[in-house]
Amino acid sequence: MSRDTLTGSRIRERRAMAGFRQADLARQVGISASYLNLIEHNRRRIGGKLLVNIATVLGVEPSLLSEGAEAALISTLREAAADSVAVQPELDRVDEFAGRFPGWAELIADGHRRIGTLERTAATLTDRLTHDPHLATSMHEMLTMVTAIRSTAGILADTKEIEPEWRNRFHRNINEDSQRLAESSQRLVEYLDGAGDAGAALTSPMEEVEMMLAAHDYRFPHLEEDGEDIDAFAAAQPQLTTQEARAAATVTLKQLRSDARKMPRPEVAKALEEVGLDPAMLAQRFRVSVAVVFRRIAVLSDDLLPEPVGIVMCDSSGTLMLRKPIEGFPLPRFSAACPKWPLFQSLTRPMRPIRRVVTATGRESKQFTCYAIAEAIGLLQFNEDPLYRAYMLVVPSDIAVQGAQEVGSTCRVCPSTDCHGRREPSILVDGI
Amino acid sequence: MGKRVLLIEDEPNIIEAISFILSRDGWSVSTHSNGHDAVDVVKESTPDLLILDVMLPGKSGFDILKELRETTSAETLPVLMLTARGQKADREMAERAGASRFMTKPFSNSEVLDAVRELVGS
Numbered sequence: 001m002s003r004d005t006l007t008g009s010r011i012r013e014r015r016a017m018a019g020f021r022q023a024d025l026a027r028q029v030g031i032s033a034s035y036l037n038l039i040e041h042n043r044r045r046i047g048g049k050l051l052v053n054i055a056t057v058l059g060v061e062p063s064l065l066s067e068g069a070e071a072a073l074i075s076t077l078r079e080a081a082a083d084s085v086a087v088q089p090e091l092d093r094v095d096e097f098a099g100r101f102p103g104w105a106e107l108i109a110d111g112h113r114r115i116g117t118l119e120r121t122a123a124t125l126t127d128r129l130t131h132d133p134h135l136a137t138s139m140h141e142m143l144t145m146v147t148a149i150r151s152t153a154g155i156l157a158d159t160k161e162i163e164p165e166w167r168n169r170f171h172r173n174i175n176e177d178s179q180r181l182a183e184s185s186q187r188l189v190e191y192l193d194g195a196g197d198a199g200a201a202l203t204s205p206m207e208e209v210e211m212m213l214a215a216h217d218y219r220f221p222h223l224e225e226d227g228e229d230i231d232a233f234a235a236a237q238p239q240l241t242t243q244e245a246r247a248a249a250t251v252t253l254k255q256l257r258s259d260a261r262k263m264p265r266p267e268v269a270k271a272l273e274e275v276g277l278d279p280a281m282l283a284q285r286f287r288v289s290v291a292v293v294f295r296r297i298a299v300l301s302d303d304l305l306p307e308p309v310g311i312v313m314c315d316s317s318g319t320l321m322l323r324k325p326i327e328g329f330p331l332p333r334f335s336a337a338c339p340k341w342p343l344f345q346s347l348t349r350p351m352r353p354i355r356r357v358v359t360a361t362g363r364e365s366k367q368f369t370c371y372a373i374a375e376a377i378g379l380l381q382f383n384e385d386p387l388y389r390a391y392m393l394v395v396p397s398d399i400a401v402q403g404a405q406e407v408g409s410t411c412r413v414c415p416s417t418d419c420h421g422r423r424e425p426s427i428l429v430d431g432i
Numbered sequence: 433m434g435k436r437v438l439l440i441e442d443e444p445n446i447i448e449a450i451s452f453i454l455s456r457d458g459w460s461v462s463t464h465s466n467g468h469d470a471v472d473v474v475k476e477s478t479p480d481l482l483i484l485d486v487m488l489p490g491k492s493g494f495d496i497l498k499e500l501r502e503t504t505s506a507e508t509l510p511v512l513m514l515t516a517r518g519q520k521a522d523r524e525m526a527e528r529a530g531a532s533r534f535m536t537k538p539f540s541n542s543e544v545l546d547a548v549r550e551l552v553g554s
Contacts, residue, residue: 128454143516143517143538144446144537147537148443148445148449150538150539150540151446151449151538151541152449154453154541155541166452169448170452173449177445214451225504281448414507
């Protein structure tokens with residue numbers, strides 16, 4: 001079906017939008033309702049004076065009726081149809097669809113373009129060595145240095161009789177190369193750590209909220225005042241780029257404000273001095289739930305405690321939501337966390353406070369005292385299972401405890417070799 | 433006089449180390465360190481074996497090898513390719529370009545020696 005045969009569909013749509021009945025429009029332009037009906041169903045060609053008259057009555061440009069949807073839109077729709085595997089849209093009627101439902105057609109085309117962008121980003125992230133030139137170059141540089149060092153060191157170790165000249169030369173080469181290796185590995189870490197990351201553009205609303213909270217060090221003293229407008233504050237934060245992120249941030253900030261009112265800073269400082277970091281005692285003293293104590297302590301710890309305290313929250317599906325990381329206890333960003341965290345144990349025993357000393361796997365093997373609790377959210381209803389959110393407070397521990405359970409961050413970067421919870425091999429154990 | 437090997441690699445300290453171990457093993461080693469004129473150098477020096485790095489300034493090892501395989505004098509020359517990326521795609525590219533063997537950095541000296549002995553012995 002060629003495009004100009006769709007004039008009828010567009011007339012029908014415009015007529016409906018203008019609130020005319022078929023008979024009304026037909027009478028005003030001097031044709032029968034049944035003839036207009038044929039035109040509107042694209043069974044009669046229309047042009048010339050009649051088209052101009054109809055356009056005048058409908059109050060639109062005649063070209064809008066005769067030209068209609070853009071060719072680009074049609075071609076995007078065709079692409080979307082071609083990419084579809086499971087669904088087979090009526091390709092022969094694509095013009096009609098675009099003509100009759102321009103808004104819906106735009107929506108599909110827009111979705112199709114967006115899927116394309118996301119697929120490219122996903123491909124970039126999965127195969128970063130191929131797509132990220134900076135990363136590929138750094139890796140190449142490092143491997144080159146490692147090769148030179150390995151080969152030279154091998155010569156020095158294995159060659160029984162080596163002239164002093166050569167030996168000195170190889171020593172000097174190893175020294176040079178190890179310096180270059182140190183520099184390039186440092187640059188690589190900086191790159192992976194900082195901006196310019198291919199993943200930087202692909203943040204979820206929750207991640208944007210986390211970035212915003214981190215940018216403020218989780219401190220919002222002015223928002224704890226009554227008059228402060230949280231919505232306006234969220235709208236002004238550069239980290240929050242989407243409406244969803246701003247909405248999520250508003251919810252989080254309102255919760256932090258409500259926590260602050262229940263546990264004002266000076267009183268928390270006083271209580272911490274008197275009872276120490278004892279979440280149960282603090283909950284009793286302020287007559288609040290343990291989760292409120294966790295959140296408030298995490299926020300105030302940077303100022304009131306000798307060392308910052310981390311917090312992580314998840315819902316019953318195990319999805320990490322609120323995150324305040326601390327040194328030595330890495331919280332995974334994209335992948336699922338370690339199933340051994342007390343956080344997840346608390347989900348199996350809701351409302352039961354848990355305290356565990358754990359050792360974080362890794363080079364430093366620091367110990368942490370974890371406090372965890374799962375609390376119901378929403379109203380409790382009879383015969384309805386509540387939903388839970390689990391919180392875990394992560395406190396650096398300075399006294400080493402024997403036999404503390406080992407917990408990791410996420411399987412991919414966990415060196416633990418004998419773990420029943422392992423989901424996937426570690427890149428540290430099996431090599432990259 | 434031993435067999436002649438040509439090493440095309442741009443990292444001076446790798447050149448030095450590989451030259452050393454191959455010389456000790458009885459090879460006569462010559463080296464070259466850029467991609468631009470690598471094809472001409474191979475044609476002129478007619479070595480018994482070529483060790484070719486993939487990432488070279490001027491022209492990639494893959495391209496050099498492809499050109500060499502199109503010339504009659506280097507059609508059957510044993511070529512050991514070196515790369516810093518052990519990915520499957522690279523290995524396939526090396527095979528398609530006509531590499532006799534493919535080695536991923538960082539390799540050990542004994543791996544290099546085994547590979548060159550095998551390539552020229554066969």
